[in-house]
Amino acid sequence: MIKVKINGQEQSWDGDPDLPLLWFLRDEAGLTGTKYGCGQALCGACTVIVDKEAVRSCITSINDVAGREVTTIEGLHPNGDHPVQKAWRQVNVPQCGFCQAGQIMQAAALLMDNPKPSHDQIREAMAGNICRCGCYQRIENAVHLASTGV
Amino acid sequence: MNFIENPTKLRGFEKHIKVEKVSRRSILKGLGVTGGFVLAAPVMSRQAFAYETGAGKMPHGVVVDPRVFVAVAPDGTVTILAHRAEMGTGVRTSLPLIVAEEMEADWSKVKVQQAHGDEAKFGNQDTDGSRSTRHYLIPMRQIGASARTMLEQAAAKRWGVPATEVKAVNHEVVHSATSRKLGFGELAADAAKESVPAIEGLKLKDPRDFRYLGKGQIGIVDLHDITTGKARYGADVRLPGMKYAVIARPPVTGGKLVKFEPEAALKIPGVEKVMQVQGWPWPSKFQPLGGVAVIARNTGAAIKGRDALKLTWDDGANGKYDSVAYRKELEEASRKPGLVVRQEGDADAALKSADKVIVGEYYLPHLAHVSMEPPVAVADVKGDKAEIWAPVQSPGGTREDVAKTLGIPEGNVTVNVTLLGGGFGRKSKCDFALEAALLSKELGAPVKVQWTREDDLHHDFLHTVSVERIEAGLDKSGKVIAWRHRSVAPTIASTFAAGAKHAAPFELGMGLVDMPFEIANISCENPEAAAFTRIGWFRSVSNIPRAFAVQSMVGEIAAATGRDQKETLLALIGTPRIVKPAVKDMWNYGEPYDSYPIDTARLRKVVELVAEKGEWGRQVPKGHGLGIAVHRSFVSYIATIVEVAVDDKGKLTVPRVDTAIDCGTYVNPERIASQIEGAAIMGLSLAKYGEISFKDGKVEQKNFDDFQVIRMDESPVVTNVYIVPPGPDTPPSGVGEPGVPPFAPALMNAIFAATGKRIRNLPLGKQLEA
Numbered sequence: 017m018i019k020v021k022i023n024g025q026e027q028s029w030d031g032d033p034d035l036p037l038l039w040f041l042r043d044e045a046g047l048t049g050t051k052y053g054c055g056q057a058l059c060g061a062c063t064v065i066v067d068k069e070a071v072r073s074c075i076t077s078i079n080d081v082a083g084r085e086v087t088t089i090e091g092l093h094p095n096g097d098h099p100v101q102k103a104w105r106q107v108n109v110p111q112c113g114f115c116q117a118g119q120i121m122q123a124a125a126l127l128m129d130n131p132k133p134s135h136d137q138i139r140e141a142m143a144g145n146i147c148r149c150g151c152y153q154r155i156e157n158a159v160h161l162a163s164t165g166v
Numbered sequence: 167m168n169f170i171e172n173p174t175k176l177r178g179f180e181k182h183i184k185v186e187k188v189s190r191r192s193i194l195k196g197l198g199v200t201g202g203f204v205l206a207a208p209v210m211s212r213q214a215f216a217y218e219t220g221a222g223k224m225p226h227g228v229v230v231d232p233r234v235f236v237a238v239a240p241d242g243t244v245t246i247l248a249h250r251a252e253m254g255t256g257v258r259t260s261l262p263l264i265v266a267e268e269m270e271a272d273w274s275k276v277k278v279q280q281a282h283g284d285e286a287k288f289g290n291q292d293t294d295g296s297r298s299t300r301h302y303l304i305p306m307r308q309i310g311a312s313a314r315t316m317l318e319q320a321a322a323k324r325w326g327v328p329a330t331e332v333k334a335v336n337h338e339v340v341h342s343a344t345s346r347k348l349g350f351g352e353l354a355a356d357a358a359k360e361s362v363p364a365i366e367g368l369k370l371k372d373p374r375d376f377r378y379l380g381k382g383q384i385g386i387v388d389l390h391d392i393t394t395g396k397a398r399y400g401a402d403v404r405l406p407g408m409k410y411a412v413i414a415r416p417p418v419t420g421g422k423l424v425k426f427e428p429e430a431a432l433k434i435p436g437v438e439k440v441m442q443v444q445g446w447p448w449p450s451k452f453q454p455l456g457g458v459a460v461i462a463r464n465t466g467a468a469i470k471g472r473d474a475l476k477l478t479w480d481d482g483a484n485g486k487y488d489s490v491a492y493r494k495e496l497e498e499a500s501r502k503p504g505l506v507v508r509q510e511g512d513a514d515a516a517l518k519s520a521d522k523v524i525v526g527e528y529y530l531p532h533l534a535h536v537s538m539e540p541p542v543a544v545a546d547v548k549g550d551k552a553e554i555w556a557p558v559q560s561p562g563g564t565r566e567d568v569a570k571t572l573g574i575p576e577g578n579v580t581v582n583v584t585l586l587g588g589g590f591g592r593k594s595k596c597d598f599a600l601e602a603a604l605l606s607k608e609l610g611a612p613v614k615v616q617w618t619r620e621d622d623l624h625h626d627f628l629h630t631v632s633v634e635r636i637e638a639g640l641d642k643s644g645k646v647i648a649w650r651h652r653s654v655a656p657t658i659a660s661t662f663a664a665g666a667k668h669a670a671p672f673e674l675g676m677g678l679v680d681m682p683f684e685i686a687n688i689s690c691e692n693p694e695a696a697a698f699t700r701i702g703w704f705r706s707v708s709n710i711p712r713a714f715a716v717q718s719m720v721g722e723i724a725a726a727t728g729r730d731q732k733e734t735l736l737a738l739i740g741t742p743r744i745v746k747p748a749v750k751d752m753w754n755y756g757e758p759y760d761s762y763p764i765d766t767a768r769l770r771k772v773v774e775l776v777a778e779k780g781e782w783g784r785q786v787p788k789g790h791g792l793g794i795a796v797h798r799s800f801v802s803y804i805a806t807i808v809e810v811a812v813d814d815k816g817k818l819t820v821p822r823v824d825t826a827i828d829c830g831t832y833v834n835p836e837r838i839a840s841q842i843e844g845a846a847i848m849g850l851s852l853a854k855y856g857e858i859s860f861k862d863g864k865v866e867q868k869n870f871d872d873f874q875v876i877r878m879d880e881s882p883v884v885t886n887v888y889i890v891p892p893g894p895d896t897p898p899s900g901v902g903e904p905g906v907p908p909f910a911p912a913l914m915n916a917i918f919a920a921t922g923k924r925i926r927n928l929p930l931g932k933q934l935e936a
Contacts, residue, residue, distance in 0.1 A: 032435040032467065039466030043410060048402035049395020051587070053538050054619040055469070058870035061538055089395030096394035104393045108385055111840055112254030113392035114399055114538040114587025143879040146870060148538045148588050149254045150847025151840070152881040 018082045023091025033079035038062045040078045041088060049089035049117045060145030063118040064088050070125035089117035092124060100124045103162035111149035119145045123159045132163050216895035220756035221301035226285035230305045230365055232313040234287060236265060242337065242351030244271045249281040251293040251559050253589030255902045256837035259386045260299060261306050264833060267378045268310025268371055270334040278387045283561025283581035293559045294594050296800035296900025299833055303898045311368040320356035321348050382836035388585065400557035400584045403544040405612040411605055412468040412616055413443055415457040415625050418481040418863035419699045420448035426458045427476035434474055436467025444604055449661050452567060452595040455625060459605055465616050485863035487698035493529060496695060499654045500527060500635035504693025505668055508679040508749045511687030516648030520639030524722050528715040529927040532858035533629035533704055534873055539587020540622040545602035546612035550574045556599040557586035564596040571600050572607060591703035595627050623873055624865045627702025628858055630655040634715030644727035646738060648687040653678050660697035667694040675753030676799060677712025682764050684740025709799040709907040717795035717911030721918055731794050731915055732777050742767035755801050761897050762801040769798060771890060772805040772826040779888045780807040780824030789813060791920025795912035800900025803828040808912040812920045816934035820850060820882040828890035830899045839887040842905040846885045849909025851875040854930045
């Protein structure tokens with residue numbers, strides 16, 4: 017039996033220990049905010065925060081996070097008012113919105129690590145998260161805004 | 167009006183494809199529908215407005231009825247139906263916002279509800295062709311005005327005053343003479359009893375009184391849900407007892423399953439079943455390819471199970487498709503005369519007599535859509551009833567196709583439209599929903615079919631592959647006196663009819679026969695090209711290769727004559743006029759030419775605007791260059807300037823992009839800007855990396871590592887968007903697609919300015935590193 021804390025709640029799993037965390041979250045725990053985009057850690061749509069680090073849940077097995085704390089978009093802030101979420105709304109970032117949970121989790125992790133990232137640091141840190149609609153300019157502006165106070 | 171007797175009612179582009187007409191007739195006969203598909207309400211009247219659109223000619227036309235689209239609750243909540251699909255353009259907000267504007271509803275008290283697929287009830291729902299705003303601005307205003315009029319009439323009756331004395335203002339009806347007010351909620355029950363006013367008599371608001379339209383102050387309705395993970399896409403639908411499926415499909419289009427060995431897959435924990443999926447021969451429109459499905463308790467187990475399957479395929483006739491060899495065929499074809507589709511003057515003679523002839527052959531490989539949400543659908547089929555939840559651009563078409571595939575009446579099929587995690591044309595084809603329906607029927611349980619990214623790349627309805635060859639003849643003064651453009655590419659019609667080898671009118675009309683330059687001798691030709699895979703619509707469609715070729719050629723002419731790119735472009739566009747190409751079927755994006763002509767004054771205007779705002783001719787550092795391009799598509803006019811920087815090692819960066827758009831009357835400038843910013847990224851993606859190639863009939867690319875798209879670290883540093891203010895009666899035109907076509911040629915013209923290298927073959931790849 018694998019035990020993992022997700023958004024503050026203890027969850028357990030006694031199936032395949034190699035099951036990617038992504039599919040545990042989406043299909044078993046019903047937390048569909050975390051998205052599937054590639055399954056190979058190439059696009060970042062599945063990004064969650066494990067302890068304090070951004071992690072691609074599509075290549076992370078449920079066993080890898082046993083006993084650790086996983087935060088998904090649903091658990092980032094109780095009212096959805098994390099500075100990154102507020103900034104995202106203020107800048108009107110999303111188009112289709114599908115990649116945005118992953119983008120927001122990546123940005124939240126970046127700001128934990130580096131509260132005042134530069135232009136280049138943002139572009140570097142966010143480069144693992146693809147947005148096919150092409151919202152990059154606004155994502156960068158939103159990360160700046162979140163880092164300077166919304 | 168019955169579309170059996172009226173072929174123009176056939177769905178969108180398909181009206182040009184004869185085979186489809188036949189099959190649609192048989193569908194109707196098969197279902198015993200003889201008098202059906204009557205428009206539920208009259209379409210807009212010709213007299214009422216300054217312009218007419220092609221909306222009435224779309225399948226099922228337009229429904230203008232407030233009882234269908236608007237509900238007012240006693241607590242004052244106004245619910246407005248969104249009948250088009252949201253894939254990132256903002257349409258789920260924009261169209262209801264138009265209704266709210268015109269009915270004087272307070273947007274904070276409006277709820278948007280997504281309509282299911284039912285075109286007899288809602289009118290056409292094909293969310294494609296950059297049509298939603300241009301077809302629905304006026305109908306949505308009429309719906310709002312009808313609702314407002316009914317509320318005003320109800321208030322006037324309550325007060326016993328003439329309706330002319332009352333006025334709806336911000337969610338209330340006001341009688342200013344007596345300072346009385348009634349909220350929309352208080353009037354809801356009475357207003358519902360009022361008869362719906364005739365469209366002809368409706369008074370629309372004076373645009374000067376608009377609170378929302380044209381302002382760009384309203385965020386999209388899903389903004390909060392998207393940022394909190396609550397927004398529901400196709401992939402996020404969960405039903406009690408739902409199974410999870412992935413499918414192994416024939417690796418070659420038209421291939422067949424020979425045998426499958428399920429034993430190893432069944433041993434994977436969580437896998438419950440392995441079963442064959444019905445497939446259709448190629449081509450058969452959007453019908454599934456067939457294959458083997460692995461059913462499991464979660465998607466992860468299903469994918470692992472599929473990896474363990476042992477499968478034997480017969481690749482069939484397309485097993486020889488090879489992109490390297492096929493490109494040579496296209497190039498050869500482009501060097502010989504082809505079907506003449508536009509002819510003015512004598513291009514042959516003029517090219518012979520020209521002082522100088524510039525020849526350019528431009529290659530664009532297949533492109534994949536790769537929306538961030540790969541195709542996915544949930545189906546629950548019980549007996550002769552089916553319910554679908556899916557991210558589809560065409561819920562009405564999906565409903566028809568599900569009914570046909572399952573052999574049940576269309577009325578027994580419900581198609582719920584979720585948010586689309588990107589569409590770009592891929593989700594106009596409902597094959598994934600059909601797969602889910604077939605599996606659910608067989609399983610007797612709800613099922614979700616999830617495509618992996620590899621599936622998405624291997625079984626897309628790809629953008630076509632093309633060679634565009636242009637010969638421009640110049641006289642001694644450098645003036646272009648002859649233009650021959652041969653366009654060779656497999657046609658989308660080949661997905662509907664076996665053996666189609668020439669472009670359909672809608673493809674010819676995307677940048678080939680509608681070329682706007684003022685040149686005396688023009689020949690546009692379309693040599694044959696056979697298809698060997700599924701070809702489909704990709705955002706902007708044939709405009710991508712055509713604009714790339716035509717606007718690159720402008721750059722080549724500028725270079726050959728030692729003139730400025732922008733001046734060369736304006737000289738070619740010529741005098742301000744309405745262009746009337748000698749073409750039998752101009753298509754014109756389905757729009758009447760009177761309302762939407764090719765107007766070179768507007769084309770010139772966007773060039774001049776972008777040149778002014780984008781500081782054309784500014785001094786740029788060494789290694790930098792500026793390029794410009796303009797293109798009319800989806801009846802909008804767009805010009806783009808790209809600044810590039812190329813370092814010593816050939817590494818490309820894009821410091822700045824400027825784009826001017828004239829899309830006529832507009833609703834939400836903030837979403838227009840987001841579409842154009844995104845179009846620059848998509849344009850850069852396809853120009854730098856976009857290539858799907860085939861070997862032995864199979865797609866060679868697998869995922870985002872070998873089908874790359876632009877990431878943030880290489881995206882343009884800044885993209886500026888300028889919107890041309892519309893004239894008082896300028897009809898609205900497309901926004902979702904037209905931003906893409908001018909980007910690649912502007913980029914290549916900029917690269918030429920920076921390096922002297924002319925890139926004619928896309929993608930750019932490592933060509934600058936040589």
